[in-house]
Each structure stands twice: as C-alpha cells, then as structure tokens.
Amino acid sequence: MDRRHFMAGVATAAAGGGFGGPAFAADLLKFIYPYAPGSGGDILVRVLADDLQKKLGLSAIVENKPGADGRIGVREVKHATADGNTLLFTPFGTMVLFPTVFKSLPYDAFKDFAPVTQALSFDFGLAAGPVSGAKTLAELTEWLKKNPDKGNVGVPGLGALPHLLPVKYGADAGVKIHAVAYKGTAPALTAAMSGETALVCAPLADLIAQHKAGAIHLLATSGKTRSPYLPDVPTFVDQGFKIEGSGWYGIFAPAATPKDKIAKLNKALTEAIHSDSFQERAKSVYLRATGTTPEELGAIQKADYERWKPVIEAAGLAGK
Amino acid sequence: MIWSSFVDLAHGFEVALQPHNLLYCFIGVLIGNLVGVLPGMGVLSAVSILLPLTFGMKPVAAILMISGIFYGAQYGGAICSILLNLPSHPPHAVTCLDGYPLTQQGKGGVALGVTMMGAVFGAAFGILQMMFLAPYIAKIAFSFQAAEICSLMLLGLLAGSTLAKGSPLKGVAMTAFGMLLGLVGTDTATSVERYTFGHYELADGIELVALALGLFGIAEFLRSVNNVAPVNTAYTKLKFRDMRPSKAEAKEAALPILRGTLVGSLCSLIPGTGPVIASFIAYATEKKVSKNPEKFGTGAIAGVAAPEASTHSSIQGDFIPTMSLGIPGDAAMALLLGALIIHNITPGPRLIVEHPDVFWGLVASFWIGNLILVFLNVPMIGVWVRLLTVPYRYLYPSALFFICIGVFATRNSLFDVGVTLVIGLFGYLLLLLRFEPAPMLLGFVLGPRFEENFRRALNIAHGDLGTFVERPISAFFLAICAALIGLQIYARIKKARAPVQLASTAFD
Numbered sequence: 001m002d003r004r005h006f007m008a009g010v011a012t013a014a015a016g017g018g019f020g021g022p023a024f025a026a027d028l029l030k031f032i033y034p035y036a037p038g039s040g041g042d043i044l045v046r047v048l049a050d051d052l053q054k055k056l057g058l059s060a061i062v063e064n065k066p067g068a069d070g071r072i073g074v075r076e077v078k079h080a081t082a083d084g085n086t087l088l089f090t091p092f093g094t095m096v097l098f099p100t101v102f103k104s105l106p107y108d109a110f111k112d113f114a115p116v117t118q119a120l121s122f123d124f125g126l127a128a129g130p131v132s133g134a135k136t137l138a139e140l141t142e143w144l145k146k147n148p149d150k151g152n153v154g155v156p157g158l159g160a161l162p163h164l165l166p167v168k169y170g171a172d173a174g175v176k177i178h179a180v181a182y183k184g185t186a187p188a189l190t191a192a193m194s195g196e197t198a199l200v201c202a203p204l205a206d207l208i209a210q211h212k213a214g215a216i217h218l219l220a221t222s223g224k225t226r227s228p229y230l231p232d233v234p235t236f237v238d239q240g241f242k243i244e245g246s247g248w249y250g251i252f253a254p255a256a257t258p259k260d261k262i263a264k265l266n267k268a269l270t271e272a273i274h275s276d277s278f279q280e281r282a283k284s285v286y287l288r289a290t291g292t293t294p295e296e297l298g299a300i301q302k303a304d305y306e307r308w309k310p311v312i313e314a315a316g317l318a319g320k
Numbered sequence: 321m322i323w324s325s326f327v328d329l330a331h332g333f334e335v336a337l338q339p340h341n342l343l344y345c346f347i348g349v350l351i352g353n354l355v356g357v358l359p360g361m362g363v364l365s366a367v368s369i370l371l372p373l374t375f376g377m378k379p380v381a382a383i384l385m386i387s388g389i390f391y392g393a394q395y396g397g398a399i400c401s402i403l404l405n406l407p408s409h410p411p412h413a414v415t416c417l418d419g420y421p422l423t424q425q426g427k428g429g430v431a432l433g434v435t436m437m438g439a440v441f442g443a444a445f446g447i448l449q450m451m452f453l454a455p456y457i458a459k460i461a462f463s464f465q466a467a468e469i470c471s472l473m474l475l476g477l478l479a480g481s482t483l484a485k486g487s488p489l490k491g492v493a494m495t496a497f498g499m500l501l502g503l504v505g506t507d508t509a510t511s512v513e514r515y516t517f518g519h520y521e522l523a524d525g526i527e528l529v530a531l532a533l534g535l536f537g538i539a540e541f542l543r544s545v546n547n548v549a550p551v552n553t554a555y556t557k558l559k560f561r562d563m564r565p566s567k568a569e570a571k572e573a574a575l576p577i578l579r580g581t582l583v584g585s586l587c588s589l590i591p592g593t594g595p596v597i598a599s600f601i602a603y604a605t606e607k608k609v610s611k612n613p614e615k616f617g618t619g620a621i622a623g624v625a626a627p628e629a630s631t632h633s634s635i636q637g638d639f640i641p642t643m644s645l646g647i648p649g650d651a652a653m654a655l656l657l658g659a660l661i662i663h664n665i666t667p668g669p670r671l672i673v674e675h676p677d678v679f680w681g682l683v684a685s686f687w688i689g690n691l692i693l694v695f696l697n698v699p700m701i702g703v704w705v706r707l708l709t710v711p712y713r714y715l716y717p718s719a720l721f722f723i724c725i726g727v728f729a730t731r732n733s734l735f736d737v738g739v740t741l742v743i744g745l746f747g748y749l750l751l752l753l754r755f756e757p758a759p760m761l762l763g764f765v766l767g768p769r770f771e772e773n774f775r776r777a778l779n780i781a782h783g784d785l786g787t788f789v790e791r792p793i794s795a796f797f798l799a800i801c802a803a804l805i806g807l808q809i810y811a812r813i814k815k816a817r818a819p820v821q822l823a824s825t826a827f828d
Contacts, residue, residue, distance in 0.1 A: 036731075037368035038655030043662060050372040064365070065732055068523035069506070072733075075520070106520060152780055158511040180779050181508050183592070183772075186648050190591050193647075194462035196780060209646045209668035284664050 029060040031089045031251075032080075034073020036066040039184075040203075041249045044120060045089040047281050051272045058268065062089075069157075070094045075106040078113070082256035084265055087116065092248045093160055096304040100312045101159040103319040109305075113252040114262055115297035117269050120287045121248040123223040124161055125204040125233070126153075126169065127216040129192035132199075137169070137219050137239045140199075144175035151177045153199040154188035159317045161247060162201040164308065165222055167315045168243050169236070192216055203247065204230070205286035222246065229286050245307065248290070250297055266294055325451050332680030336688055341381050341681065348385035349689045352392020353696055359400060359408030359726030363393045367655050371662075379663035380678055384685045386659050390652055391443065391635050391686070394595070395693045398435045398628055399704050403428050404719050406537045408726040411595040411631040413532040414603045417758050418616060418623030420536075428708065431624050432701045433565045434573045438629035440694060442581045446636025447686045449585055450643075454672070457589055458644040464590045466777035467787050471797035472590070473770035476597075478804050480604035480762040491759045494750075498763025501526060502771075509775045521735035528596065529730045530740040531764060535757040537723045538744025541716055543751055565621075573625035576606050580626035581633040588637025594650045595634040597769065600762050602630035608804075617758065636686065643679055645669060 029052065033045050042064070049060040065073035074094050080086035095109045107113075126137075131150065134140035144151050151170065155163045158181050170177030180197055182188040185206040192200035193215045200207070204221055208229060211218045220236045221227050223246050236243035251269060253262060272278055273291035282289040292300070312318050335341060355366045367389055374382035397409035402419030415435070422431040449457065464472075481495040504515045505525030516522040565573065580602040587598035606626035607616045616623050638649045646668035648654035657667045665675055672679045707715070727740045747757060781787035789795045 036651060037364045038651055038658060042368060043371065043658045046368065046372050047375070047662075050375070062368075063732065064368070066524070067731060067733065068520040071523070072520050149782060178779075180776060181511070182776075183508055186654065187592055190461070190645075190647050191465070193645075194465060196465040209666050212666075213646075213669040215645075215669060281662065285658070285661050 027059070027083075027085050029058055030086050031060065031062045032065050032073050032077050032086065033062055033089050034065050034067075034070035034076075034094065037064050039066075041089065041091060041120070044249065044282065044285065044287065047278065048089075048119065048269075048272060051275065051278055052268065055272060055275065056268055069098075071098070071102075071106055077252070077254060078107045080254050082254040082258075084253055084257045084261035086254070087265070088113065088252040089119070090250060090252065092250060092301075092304060095250060095252065095301055097160060097308055097312065099305065100309045100318050109301070112255050114255050114257050115294045115301060116251040116253050116262055117266050117273070117294065118290050118292040118297045118300060119249045119251055119269070119273055120282055121246050121290050122287045123204045123221045123227050123246050124165055124201060125207045125211075125218045125222065126166055126199060126201045126220050126236075127192065127207050127211060127218045128199055129195055129197065129216050131195045131197075134219060135217055136234075137173070137236070137241065140219055141173045141175055144173075144177075148176050150198050151175060152180050152197040153177055153201055154182055154191040154197040155179050155200075156182055156185040156188045156202055159312065161222070161245060161308075162203070163317070164311050164315060165236075165243060165245070166199065166201045168311055169220075169241060171314070172241055172243065189216070208286055227286075228288075245304070248300070249287075250301070262294055322452060328676060328680045329451060329684060331676065332682075332684035333687075335380060335677050335681035336384065336684035340378070341384055341685070342688070344377070344381040344385040345388050345685045345689050346692055348388020349392035349395075349693050350388075350696070352389035352394075353396045353693060355389065356393035356396025356409060357399055358396075359406060359722040359729075362730055363390060363409075363652055364655060365729065366393075367652070367659075371655075371659060374659060375662065379660070379665055380681050382659060382663060383656070383678060383682060384689075386656055387639070387682060387685070388689050390656070391632070391689065392693055394632055394635050395436075395439060395697050397631075398624075399432065400722075401536075402431045402435065402624070403704060403707060404537075404715075405540045406719055406723060406726075407532040408529060408722070410528045410532065411599045411634075412628075413528070413536070413596075413761060414599045414627045414758070415624055416532075416536045417603070418618070418620045420540075421617070421619035422621075422624065423708070425619055427619070429701055429705045430565050430569055430621075432704065433698075434569065434621055434625050435628045436694065436698060436701075437565070437570070437573060438577045438580060438625045439632045440690065441577050442584055442629035442632030442634075443636050443686070443690045445581045446585060446588070446633040446639075447683060447690075449633075449637060450640050450686075451683055454640050454644045458641050461589050461591055461641055461645075463793060465791075466773040466780060467791050467794040468797070469590060469593070470770055470773035470777055471788060471794040471801070473766045473773065475797050475801050475804075476601045476604060476766045477763065477770060478801050479608045480600065480766070481759055487754075490755050494755055494757070494760040495763040495767075498760035498765075499767030499770075500763075501531070501760070502764045502768040508772050509779065519735070521733060524731075525768070526739060526743075526764075527727070527730055527733075527736050528765065530727050530736045531743055532761060533723045533727055534740040534743030535747040535750075535761065537719065538740065539747030539751050539757070541720055542744065542748040544712075544716070569621055572621045576622035576626040577629040579606060579609070580629035583626075584630035584633035585637045587630070588634040588640065588649070591641065591647070591649060593769075594638060595631045597765055598630045598634035599627035600765050602626045603758075604762065617756065639682070643667070643671060643682070646671065 031045050033042055046062050049062050052058045052060040065076050077088040099109050128134045132143045134143055153166045163179050166177050185202040188200050191197045210216045218233045221233050224244055270291040273289050279289045355361050367386055397412040398415050400406040401412040401415040403423050405416050405420040407413035407416050419431045481492045504522055506513050506523050513523055583602040583605055584598040587593045606622050607613045638653055642648050642653040648657050660667050724737050727736050777787055
C-alpha cells in the first residue's frame with residue numbers, strides 16, 4: 001500500500017468513525033463561553049466538550065470570551081459564521097434578563113440566535129448568616145421587622161436573579177431589603193458568614209457546603225419544587241411567597257444556522273447531556289442536566305423573559 | 321496540637337510520596353514553571369484546558385497537579401520581569417522596578433538568585449502557616465470586612481504614593497492618575513459603566529497585564545530603539561558562582577524577605593487580596609522602612625527580594641481559606657475548588673477532617689513541589705541570563721511579539737493588544753518627562769479596591785462615616801495613616817527649620 005492510499009484510508013476511517021457521517025466529522029465544534037475560565041458553567045461546558053469528543057467522536061473545543069458580563073462573548077457568536085460549528089454556551093442572564101436590564105445590547109437575544117438545547121438548570125438559595133439566626137422566612141420577616149436597618153443582603157452582582165429574589169421577598173413580606181453588591185459569590189458568602197451582611201443570595205450550588213457545615217442557614221430555595229440535593233429546605237412557594245424561578249445554561253447558535261443542522265446538533269448534544277456520566281458530573285456540582293428540544297428552550301427563554309421583566313422594572317433596575 | 325500536625329504531615333508525606341502522586345506533582349510544577357516563564361499563557365487558562373484530563377485521575381493526584389501549576393507558575397514569572405522588563409504575570413510587575421535596573425548593571429543573575437531565596441522563604445512560611453494555623457487563620461479573615469480593607473488600602477496608597485524616585489509631587493500625581501485609570505469599567509456598587517466610551521471591551525476595566533506590559537515592556541522598547549547600549553558581555557560567560565548573590569547581597573536581602581513574607585501572609589488572609597496586591601504593598605512598605613529609599617528604582621536588592629517573597633507567601637497562604645473554609649480567595653482558587661467538587665470532594669469547613677489525605681497530602685506536596693522547583697530553576701538561571709546575549713535586533717522584536725501574545729491570551733481579546741500599544745506610547749512619553757510608572761501601577765491596583773470597599777462599608781453602615789473609626793482594626797490602620805502624614809509634615813518642618821538655625825548660629 002503506498003502512502004497516498006494509506007492516507008486516504010486513514011481519512012475515511014476518521015470520517016466514518018465520527019457521528020453523523022463524514023460531513024459532520026470534518027468539522028470542529030467550538031463552544032464560546034462568555035466568561036472567564038473556572039467561573040460558573042466553565043467546568044461543565046468543558047466536560048460536555050470532552051464527552052462529545054470521547055463518545056461521539058466529534059472534535060469540540062471551548063473558548064473563553066469574557067468581558068462586559070458576557071456581552072462580548074455573546075456578540076462574538078452573533079457574528080460567527082452560521083454553519084453550526086460555533087455555539088454559545090451561556091447562563092440564562094444574557095438571553096433573558098439583559099434585554100430588560102441594559103438599555104442597549106450589542107445583540108438581540110431573540111432575533112440573533114437560534115436555540116439548540118437547554119443543557120442544565122439550577123436553583124438559587126437565600127441564606128442567613130449568624131447575625132439574624134433565622135431558620136425560616138417567617139423568622140427572618142419577624143427579625144427584620146424588629147431590626148429594619150439590618151436587612152443587608154450580599155449579592156454576587158446587580159440585576160441578576162440573586163438580586164431580584166430577595167428584593168421581591170422584601171416587597172412581598174413588607175420588610176426592608178438592602179442589596180450590597182460583591183464581585184462574585186465567594187466574597188458575598190464570606191460577608192454573610194462573618195456577619196458583615198445578614199443575608200446572602202446566590203446559586204444554590206455555591207451555598208450547600210457552608211449550609212451543611214452550619215456556617216449559614218438556607219431559608220428558601222427558588223425552584224418550583226424542592227432541590228433534590230436539599231429536600232429539607234423549603235421553597236419560597238412552600239412558605240407562602242409567590243416567588244419562583246430557576247436558572248439555566250443554554251446552548252444557542254447564530255440565527256441563520258440551517259434548521260437541519262440545528263436538529264443534528266440537538267440530537268448529538270442531548271445524547272451527551274442525557275448520558276449517565278454527564279448526569280453524574282452535573283449532580284456532583286449540584287446542577288440538573290436537562291437536554292431539551294430547541295422549541296422547548298425557545299419557550300423557556302420567552303417565558304422567563306416575560307416573567308422577570310416586570311420584576312426588574314419594579315426594582316428600578318431596568319434600562320441602565 | 322502541634323504534635324498532631326506532625327503526625328498528620330507524616331501521613332501527608334506518605335500520600336504525596338506515592339509514585340503516582342509524586343509524578344503528578346512533578347508534572348504540575350513543571351507545567352506551572354513553563355507557564356510562568358512563557359508569556360502568552362495564563363495560569364487560569366492552562367488549568368482550565370488541563371482540567372478534563374484530571375477527570376480520569378484520582379482526586380489527590382488531580383489536586384496536587386493543579387495546585388502545582390499555580391505555585392509553579394510563580395517561580396518562572398519573575399524571570400522575564402527581571403531580564404527583559406516584561407511583566408507578563410501581574411504579581412511580578414513590581415519586580416521590574418528594581419530587577420531590570422539590576423540586569424542593566426549586569427546583575428541579572430544576582431537578582432534571579434535573590435528571587436529564588438525570597439521564593440523559598442516565602443513559600444516555606446506560607447506552608448508552615450497552613451500546617452499549624454489554618455483553622456485559626458481562616459477565622460481572622462472574618463474580621464477583615466469592607467471598612468478594614470478600605471483603611472488598609474488607604475494605608476497602602478499613602479505609603480506608596482512616595483514610591484517614585486525623584487519629585488514627590490510627580491509621584492503623588494501618578495498615583496492619582498493610576499487611580500483614575502482604575503475607575504474605567506463597571507462600578508460594582510451601581511453597575512454603571514464609567515469611561516468606557518461605548519466600548520464593551522472596557523466594561524471590565526483596563527487589564528492589569530496590558531497596563532504593566534505597556535508601561536514597562538513597550539515603553540522600554542521604544543526608548544531603546546536606535547539607542548541601545550552595547551550588550552553587557554561581562555556576564556555571558558557565567559559561572560555558577562556569579563549567579564549566587566554575594567554574602568553582602570544575601571544579607572541585604574534577608575530582612576526585606578522576612579518583611580515581604582509577613583506582608584504576603586497578611587494579604588493572603590484578607591478575602592480578595594491576592595498576590596498582586598501583596599507584592600505592591602510589600603514593595604511600598606520596604607521602601608518606607610528602608611534606610612536608603614533613594615536607591616529604590618535604581619536596582620535595590622530589597623526591591624526585588626520583598627515583593628517576590630511576598631508573592632510566594634501569599635500564593636501559599638491563598639490555599640488556606642480555600643481549603644479550610646471552602647471559600648476561594650481568587651479565580652485560580654475557585655478553579656481548584658471546582659476541581660475538588662468534580663471529584664466529589666466537598667470543600668468546606670469539614671474538608672480537613674473528612675479528607676485528611678487531600679489536605680495533608682497537599683501540604684506535603686507543597687514541600688516536595690517547592691523543592692523540585694528550586695532544583696529546576698537554580699541551574700536554569702545561567703541559561704536565562706544568557707538570553708540577554710541574543711542580539712538586540714532579534715531579542716526585542718521577539719519580546720514585542722510575546723507582549724502582544726501575552727496580552728491577547730489574558731482575555732482572548734485583540735482590543736487589549738491595542739490598549740497595550742497605546743499605553744506603551746503614553747508610557748514612553750512619561751519616561752521622557754521623567755514621570756515614574758510605579759506609583760501609577762500602585763494607584764491602579766489599590767485604588768479600585770479602596771473605592772469598592774469604601775462604598776460597600778458606607779452602604780452597609782447606611783452612610784455613617786463613623787464606621788471606619790468605630791471598628792478597631794480599621795481605626796488602627798487609619799491611625800498609622802495619620803502617623804505617616806504627621807511624620808512627613810514633621811520632617812518637612814524640621815528640614816525647613818534646620819538651615820535657619822544653622823544660619824542664625826553662623827551670624828552669632
């Protein structure tokens with residue numbers, strides 16, 4: 001066998017081994033994650049890319065494009081070639097909250113992107129530090145009525161759900177809640193543990209270890225139902241508040257990506273997301289691996305946008 | 321208590337010396353060292369890329385490797401700062417100030433030797449602290465809240481505003497200018513974007529690496545175009561002896577190393593105050609307490625020793641809140657925590673009890689890793705110094721290229737490369753007008769932290785300025801600030817009086 005035949009054989013083998021035939025295997029799938037390495041969903045998107053590579057024979061890489069709270073990375077995908085090889089892996093904020101929070105965005109969350117699949121979802125938690133000693137929302141409400149100037153809640157950034165949830169609680173319970181912004185979850189959590197603030201609101205996953213160790217006490221989770229990781233902690237709804245909302249990570253493609261390509265991507269991605277190993281990885285970081293159809297993700301995006309718009313506006317956080 | 325730590329440590333060594341773990345510790349520090357030496361690859365991105373590789377590994381080996389990358393990178397980071405004036409890793413930016421002048425005097429090898437001394441001492445102190453004091457120290461962190469951090473930053477700014485050689489007025493002006501540059505970006509307290517001029521790329525502020533590389537690397541490049549001194553060949557035929565700091569030099573470095581180490585360990589305890597701030601505060605402190613502060617900026621050994629020791633002690637100290645509280649001090653530590661979680665080890669206050677093999681294995685691997693790094697780096701010093709014998713026409717264009725790659729890699733942003741070039745031109749102008757970049761960097765690093773915590777403290781206290789003096793630690797820092805200013809004024813008055821007295825005695 002001469003060299004040319006040999007190379008052709010290798011190429012065919014490589015193409016045949018890939019998922020979905022030669023046309024797909026030749027491509028390099030690139031996930032843009034619009035935040036810095038190591039933050040939030042970065043680890044999970046890397047696990048996903050790794051799984052696609054190992055199990056489905058796809059070449060997949062992750063590129064961090066941080067900046068401007070994710071807006072730079074999202075804009076990058078908007079302008080990417082719509083061949084289905086560049087995908088956006090983003091938390092819901094950029095696609096759901098930003099259109100209300102920011103007066104102008106470098107993209108249109110609905111018109112510039114085609115949903116592919118929702119990868120993961122998660123809840124938020126409101127927790128009390130040692131200052132109030134509250135164990136339930138009712139106890140907290142009572143304490144805040146006695147100490148109206150102590151309702152400081154540390155939040156890992158303004159205008160996001162951990163900011164909106166406690167503000168809505170304060171409005172509904174008739175107590176004063178005062179948001180104090182930190183740069184990320186870790187300093188906000190430290191502040192509640194040290195007594196600098198009375199409360200902290202953040203993604204549930206970041207609070208569980210400290211709750212279990214007794215350094216903070218989770219008062220309520222934000223999901224429709226209780227978190228499977230913390231069946232003892234009631235939701236806001238359980239405690240009589242009409243506050244409910246989950247966060248999620250979604251995968252989007254540029255709007256002009258062909259429909260059949262999206263369907264193909266959805267099939268490959270949901271297969272990876274539904275696999276046992278990915279489910280396990282998601283569990284270990286207290287997330288839920290979901291893996292929806294494109295239509296479902298589109299519906300979730302629209303519903304969440306409509307749900308939070310009035311809350312953001314009522315809190316005076318719209319159109320900055 | 322102390323005895324039990326030794327028993328635990330012995331167990332830790334058993335874990336860390338298992339061939340499998342030892343190998344990964346070695347791989348980690350080796351990768352880290354390379355990442356540190358080469359511009360163009362940050363520690364964070366190196367770890368993220370390698371993270372999926374660790375999924376198949378045992379948790380202990382994975383953690384040893386990832387940690388090795390973090391502290392290993394610090395060993396290489398100073399090399400480009402000292403030899404080429406290229407601070408591609410932020411904690412070593414301040415090392416340029418005296419490290420590069422030393423190189424110009426043909427003492428680059430000595431500077432690297434001193435760096436190594438500082439590194440070993442700082443790291444050893446950091447590890448000892450982690451061994452014996454981790455649970456207590458983590459609690460101290462809680463007493464540093466917004467008001468305390470704000471007052472500490474004020475102290476750092478005051479001590480550092482006289483950082484420059486030459487005119488103090490220019491020094492203060494540059495500190496203020498650095499603080500102004502630090503305002504660029506999104507304000508944490510209100511989410512309002514300031515001075516971004518509609519560029520989303522500026523919404524997170526100017527990247528420190530871009531500023532440092534522009535002010536030092538590019539400005540230096542522009543200055544030396546067509547103006548290059550003949551390469552100092554005195555050190556091209558280096559013997560091992562020549563790289564070793566002389567006895568006098570080692571003695572000169574000893575106390576600064578000790579002080580730098582203490583500053584670094586203090587900074588590592590304060591949430592969100594990592595090695596970058598530690599190295600700047602160490603440099604400022606050192607200059608403040610030095611008997612001949614005028615030597616700083618012209619190649620003072622102390623100006624290399626203190627910040628380097630501080631960086632290393634702070635890097636090791638950073639692991640303490642991460643491992644004993646489960647709260648990461650910075651992005652790098654957050655990534656380490658993520659790696660732990662993915663291996664089903666829950667970081668948190670119970671980690672040391674529930675996973676002693678991870679905690680003590682890690683501590684033991686720090687000793688081993690640092691030792692490996694010394695053996696890797698000390699023989700290499702001669703090789704690095706020989707870099708300088710590469711003719712200027714090759715060396716500097718490649719340095720310029722590495723600057724661009726280094727800046728680009730920090731945020732994957734071409735915009736930042738442009739920012740660096742503009743800052744470089746500006747830095748050249750400052751050089752010509754004899755304004756020092758050092759206080760500007762200090763203002764840039766400490767200013768935003770001061771502002772953020774000042775406003776947060778007021779936010780929490782509902783606008784009551786009294787909070788800064790009512791809290792004892794904060795009041796203590798403010799008292800030192802007042803004393804510093806008082807001393808300055810006193811010295812001025814005394815100086816102004818002295819000649820008058822002399823004059824009057826002359827007339828008598």
